[in-house]
Amino acid sequence: MIAPVTISFRVNARDRSVAVAPNQTLLDVLRDELGLTGTKECCLVGECGACTVLLDGRTVDSCLVLAAEVDGREVTTVEGLAADGQLTAVQQAFLDTGAAQCGFCIPGQVVSAHALLAASPSPDREEIEEGLAGNLCRCAGYEQIIEAVLLASSAPQREASRVTPATDDVAARPDARMAPQ
Amino acid sequence: MRAFAYASPTRLADALAVLAERGPDARPLAGGTDLIVRLRDGTVRPSIVVDVKRIAELDASIVEDGDRLVIGARTTMTDLMADARIRSRFAALAEAAAVVGSVQIRNRATLAGNLCNASPAADTAPALLVYDATVVAEGAGGPRRIPIDSFFVRSGVTTLEPGELVTAIELPLPRRRNGSVHVRRTRRRGHDLASVTLACAIGPDGVTRLAYGSVGPRPVLAVDPSGALADPSASAGDRERVLDQLLAAAEPSPTSMRASPEYRLAMLRVLGRRALETARARLEADAP
Numbered sequence: 001m002i003a004p005v006t007i008s009f010r011v012n013a014r015d016r017s018v019a020v021a022p023n024q025t026l027l028d029v030l031r032d033e034l035g036l037t038g039t040k041e042c043c044l045v046g047e048c049g050a051c052t053v054l055l056d057g058r059t060v061d062s063c064l065v066l067a068a069e070v071d072g073r074e075v076t077t078v079e080g081l082a083a084d085g086q087l088t089a090v091q092q093a094f095l096d097t098g099a100a101q102c103g104f105c106i107p108g109q110v111v112s113a114h115a116l117l118a119a120s121p122s123p124d125r126e127e128i129e130e131g132l133a134g135n136l137c138r139c140a141g142y143e144q145i146i147e148a149v150l151l152a153s154s155a156p157q158r159e160a161s162r163v164t165p166a167t168d169d170v171a172a173r174p175d176a177r178m179a180p181q
Numbered sequence: 182m183r184a185f186a187y188a189s190p191t192r193l194a195d196a197l198a199v200l201a202e203r204g205p206d207a208r209p210l211a212g213g214t215d216l217i218v219r220l221r222d223g224t225v226r227p228s229i230v231v232d233v234k235r236i237a238e239l240d241a242s243i244v245e246d247g248d249r250l251v252i253g254a255r256t257t258m259t260d261l262m263a264d265a266r267i268r269s270r271f272a273a274l275a276e277a278a279a280v281v282g283s284v285q286i287r288n289r290a291t292l293a294g295n296l297c298n299a300s301p302a303a304d305t306a307p308a309l310l311v312y313d314a315t316v317v318a319e320g321a322g323g324p325r326r327i328p329i330d331s332f333f334v335r336s337g338v339t340t341l342e343p344g345e346l347v348t349a350i351e352l353p354l355p356r357r358r359n360g361s362v363h364v365r366r367t368r369r370r371g372h373d374l375a376s377v378t379l380a381c382a383i384g385p386d387g388v389t390r391l392a393y394g395s396v397g398p399r400p401v402l403a404v405d406p407s408g409a410l411a412d413p414s415a416s417a418g419d420r421e422r423v424l425d426q427l428l429a430a431a432e433p434s435p436t437s438m439r440a441s442p443e444y445r446l447a448m449l450r451v452l453g454r455r456a457l458e459t460a461r462a463r464l465e466a467d468a469p
Binding site: 002005021022023024025044045046047049052055058059060061063064065066068069071112115116129130131133134135 | 182183184185186187189210213214217218220221230232234259282283284285286288289370371372
C-alpha cells in the first residue's frame with residue numbers, strides 16, 4: 001500500500017485540501033472526491049476532451065494529469081465558469097443555438113470554448129475548429145457548437161451565424177471534421 | 182492504474198539520485214500525455230513516477246545564448262508556438278508544434294518529452310533534425326550533448342543512458358535565415374497522428390536538408406549538399422533524381438494501421454515536393 005499524498009489546490013476559486021493516491025488522476029479526484037461531476041470521464045487517453053478543465057488557465061485533459069501534480073495550482077471546472085447564478089456568454093450561446101444534443105461532451109466543449117475566446121476573442125471558423133479539435137461530439141453536433149462559439153464571440157460573424165439554412169445551407173456544407181486534408 | 186509512488190524533486194541532483202537508485206523502476210513524468218496513457222494500460226509499470234516539472238534547473242524558458250537558442254526541458258508545444266523567435270527563425274518547429282495532438286495536449290506535452298518518447302511519428306523530430314539541434318542531457322556522469330541525429334534509435338528507444346534526463350534542447354541560430362517548413366499527412370483533420378511527417382530547410386548556400394518520420398523505425402535526416410534540389414535552373418529530372426535519393430531511407434512498416442507502405446511512400450514524395458516549393462519560396466521572400 002502506497003501512502004497517500006496530501007495536495008492543496010484551488011478549485012473554482014475555493015481552496016481545497018485532499019489526500020490522494022499517486023495513481024489517482026485529477027479527473028478521479030474532481031469527480032469522486034470533490035463531487036464535481038460536470039467534468040466527464042470518457043476515453044481516458046486524451047482523445048475526446050470530455051474531461052477538459054482549466055489548469056492555471058490552460059485547458060488540459062484531466063484524465064492525463066495526476067492529482068499529485070496539481071498541488072499548489074489552480075483548477076477551473078465547468079462548474080466554476082458561471083458566477084452569481086448567471087450563465088457565461090458561452091454557456092448562454094450553447095443554449096441559444098441548441099448545441100447540446102445528448103449533452104455528454106458539452107462541459108468539455110464549453111471549457112475549451114472559454115479558453116479559446118479568452119485567447120482570441122474574435123476567432124474565425126477555422127480557428128474555432130482547431131481550438132475545439134480536442135473535443136469530440138459523438139452526436140456530431142459540430143455545426144451548432146461552432147455556431148455557439150461564433151455567437152459568443154465578438155466577431156462580426158455574430159449575426160451571420162444566426163442566418164437560417166435558407167441562405168446558409170448547412171446540409172451543403174462539407175463537414176470539416178470529416179473532410180480529407 | 183496500478184499503484185506507484187510519486188516524487189516531485191525540486192533539484193536536478195535529487196531527481197537524478199532517485200532515477201539512479203530505482204533504475205528502470207522509476208519513470209520521469211513531464212507532460213504526461215504519453216506516460217499516463219501507458220500507466221493506465223499497463224504497458225509501463227514503474228514503482229515510482231518522478232515528476233520533473235518542479236526541478237529548478239529545468240525551466241520552460243527559451244533563451245538566446247550566444248549562437249544558440251536554448252529551449253528548456255519544460256517548454257510545451259503551446260510555448261513553442263507562441264515564441265516569436267521560433268516562429269520567425271525556426272518556422273518548421275513552430276508549425277510542427279502547432280499540429281501535435283489538440284490544444285489540451287499541446288498545453289501539456291513538452292518538446293523534450295516528445296523526443297524521449299521517440300515515436301517514429303513525432304512531429305517535432307523532423308524539424309529538429311533539419312535545424313541540426315543538440316539534445317542536452319544530464320545523468321550521474323554529468324551533462325552531455327547529443328546531436329539530434331544520434332539521439333533516435335527506434336520506436337521508444339533513444340541513446341539516452343539509463344537515469345539520464347534531457348535538460349534542454351539547443352538550436353544553432355543561423356547567421357542568415359533558412360527557408361523552412363513542416364508538412365504532414367493525417368487520416369483526418371484535427372487530432373490525429375501523422376501518416377507521414379516531414380520538414381525541409383534550405384540554407385542561403387542552397388543546401389537542402391529534408392527530414393521525415395512515420396515512414397520507418399526512426400525519423401531520418403537526408404541532406405543535398407550539391408544544391409541541385411534548391412536550384413530553380415536545375416532540370417526537373419535532375420531534381421527528381423536527387424529527391425529520390427534523399428527519400429530512399431524510408432522503410433514504412435507493413436503492419437501499421439494508419440496507412441499502407443505504398444500510400445506512405447507515395448505521400449512522402451508529394452510532401453517532399455510541396456515542402457521544397459514552400460521552403461524555396463520562403464527563402465526567396467526573406468532574401469535581402
